[in-house]
Amino acid sequence: MQSTKQTRRGYAVIALIAFLVWGGAFRTDQARAADRDAWAPQLYGFCMDMPAAPNASIAEQAKLLARLGFDGAGYPLWLDDDLPKNLATLDDAGLKTFHLYASIDLKPGGVPYDPRVEDSIRKLKGRPVTVCVLIRGFPPGDPRGEEPAVKILRRLGDVAAEAGVQISIYHHTNDWTESILYALEIVKKTNHARVGVNFNLCHWLKIDGDKDYSPVLRENAAKIFAVTINGAQLGSDAWTGGLIQPLDRGDFDNRELLNTLQKIGYRGPVGLMCYGIPDDTAEHLGRSMKVWKEWQSDGAKE
Secondary structure (H helix, E strand, C coil): CHHHHHHHHHHHHHHHHHHHHHHHHHHHHHHHHHHHHHCCCCEEEECCCCCCCCCCCHHHHHHHHHHHCCCEEEEECCCCCHHHHHHHHHHHCCCEEEEEEEEEECCCCCCCCCCHHHHHHHCCCCCCCEEEEEEECCCCCCHHHHHHHHHHHHHHHHHHHHHCCEEEECCCCCCCCCCHHHHHHHHHHHCCCCEEEEEEHHHHHHHHCCCCHHHHHHHCHHHEEEEEECECCCCCCCCECCCEECCCCCCCCHHHHHHHHHHCCCCCCEEEECCCCCCCHHHHHHHHHHHHHHHHHHHHHC
8 A cells, every 4th residue: 555655656756847847848938939029129221322312312211111111220410400300200201210320539639529419419318219429530449549538438428318328339440449349448448337339240340350259249248239230241351242231142140140149138229231232222121121021030930
């Protein structure tokens, strides 16, 4: 009798263990699925050249992006009356303004940026905008620029805090902060909650493409404020047809980059860099959107 009871207890324990293991695995699968569903970054168009429609208006560009399924757009930071007018145009098209950029000049004795920039930033309150800054005035990495840059970035960070937006260093080839690695050093020295960096794929490949981006993104996840991607040919030194192409071209693995961004907890939108692409704009944007939707669909099925 006792042996029978012990056997039953043994079966019960085995059943309980199996249930817990299976249940834990099921919950893990559910958690993974929920995480995939939650990570669905919005895609916006950036630096859209429109050779088929020279000097196309903001309204024409917005209409095209909306028709193709883009979530938003990125443009230079508009000043004065142009800001509310163009923001309203994007709003009317159902697009979000995710990315506006301005320039900072570190040259001694000069004016670092247009004094109207601060007013424009304040007027962005309530919008999901990252204000990206290109920093010039000294050769790349010249330490003479560090003191003025930190002071300027802290000032702009304070203005951004008033508006609830962010300032992000846009690392750009030939700029003072052409390397994201140096831009991150400046962000650390600035030490402001509202100041971070972009990860711009084409400029990463041009300047730091011989390195692994994964540890850079992982170790600085909290300061990656904006991301731009595009199709790209590894080892190329050319922009057009090389480092900047539609998403269906090139051999750079954007899927792996997106996986890395998901793993580090990036929750912002993703910009599609289109600068200098010679193809018909509607055609190449449509091809990129098709690829993007396929990636999103494949991710949901994994």
